[in-house]
Amino acid sequence: MLESIFTQTQATVSxxxxxxxxxxxxxxxxxxxxxxxxxxxxxxxxxxTLFILPVLVQVVIFLVxxxxxxxxxxxxxxxxxxxxxxxxTSKEILSVFWAMAVxxxxxxxxxxxxxxxTIIIAVAIxxxxxxANKTKDMExxxxxxxxxxSLDYEEVFKDLFEKYTNKxxxxxxxxxxxxxxYELSYIVSLKKEIKEKEFMDEIRxxxxxxxxxxxxxxxxxxxx
Numbered sequence: 001m002l003e004s005i006f007t008q009t010q011a012t013v014s015x016x017x018x019x020x021x022x023x024x025x026x027x028x029x030x031x032x033x034x035x036x037x038x039x040x041x042x043x044x045x046x047x048x049t050l051f052i053l054p055v056l057v058q059v060v061i062f063l064v065x066x067x068x069x070x071x072x073x074x075x076x077x078x079x080x081x082x083x084x085x086x087x088x089t090s091k092e093i094l095s096v097f098w099a100m101a102v103x104x105x106x107x108x109x110x111x112x113x114x115x116x117x118t119i120i121i122a123v124a125i126x127x128x129x130x131x132a133n134k135t136k137d138m139e140x141x142x143x144x145x146x147x148x149x150s151l152d153y154e155e156v157f158k159d160l161f162e163k164y165t166n167k168x169x170x171x172x173x174x175x176x177x178x179x180x181x182y183e184l185s186y187i188v189s190l191k192k193e194i195k196e197k198e199f200m201d202e203i204r205x206x207x208x209x210x211x212x213x214x215x216x217x218x219x220x221x222x223x224x
Contacts (some may be wrong), residue, residue, distance in 0.1 A: 017109070019060070025106050028101065028118045031171035033037055035122040036095050043199040050196035061107025093224050143186040145203060146176070146211040156206055164199045166191055181210070 008079040033050040036042055098121060105114035147153055153173065165188045174186035190199065196214060203212050 020110070021058055021106050021111065022055060023102065024115065025058050026051070028102050028106070028114060029054040031118050031122055032095065032099050032102065035125055036091070039125055040091055046092065050099050053096065053099040054106060057100050057103025058107040061104055064107075085111045086095055088113070105140050119158075140187065142213075142215050143184075143188045144213040145184045145186075145207055147182050147184065147207045148210070149175075149182060151182075151207070152185055157203060158200055160199070160206070161188070164191060164194050165189055165200075 018223045029051040030056070033047045036050055037047055093174055098118075102114050102118055105117065145157070147156065167187075167189040169187045170184065172183075174183050175181065190196070200212050200214060204210075
């Protein structure tokens with residue numbers, strides 16, 4: 001059941017087998033793209049990339065025609081493209097390698113094997129993402145506050161943090177606006193049922209209605 005559909009050398013593969021492989025590539029690419037969209041916020045361009053990538057890798061494997069030296073050259077080209085591209089999150093890198101692996105299997109003719117691996121990995125990612133979303137602290141945020149230099153930044157918000165957060169960690173302090181202001185950066189874990197607007201409004205009352213920014217850590221930091 002897991003044998004290759006290409007019983008001949010790749011140079012003489014029938015057009016019917018190629019069409020089947022391409023159709024299956026689009027289907028599995030769609031599954032990969034849908035899985036990523038279901039578990040992660042994604043741009044349209046990246047979803048299209050995941051959808052098309054298995055087809056492109058499969059075509060490249062067809063062109064390699066079983067030549068080991070050419071295969072290493074292709075692997076080097078893929079590595080160069082990845083090196084020259086913008087750094088992404090660990091999940092993005094995982095999805096790209098997943099799509100490449102599926103395209104490689106399809107290019108070798110292992111249709112059932114590629115489909116089985118795609119389904120297993122998709123289910124595993126969905127389950128793990130669901131469990132992670134249930135167990136992680138969804139209220140952890142990055143907080144940035146601007147205050148005038150006259151305020152004591154170590155004590156001015158202490159009571160508010162005790163009231164609204166489970167954990168507060170100051171990560172950076174720097175002066176801004178020619179030294180007349182401080183920019184404070186925190187990692188905060190908000191208590192459950194806390195309204196973010198209420199929390200931010202009280203901070204604004206303390207810092208003279210200057211900048212207060214609250215953002216999710218996973219959207220503002222680049223994962224490796």
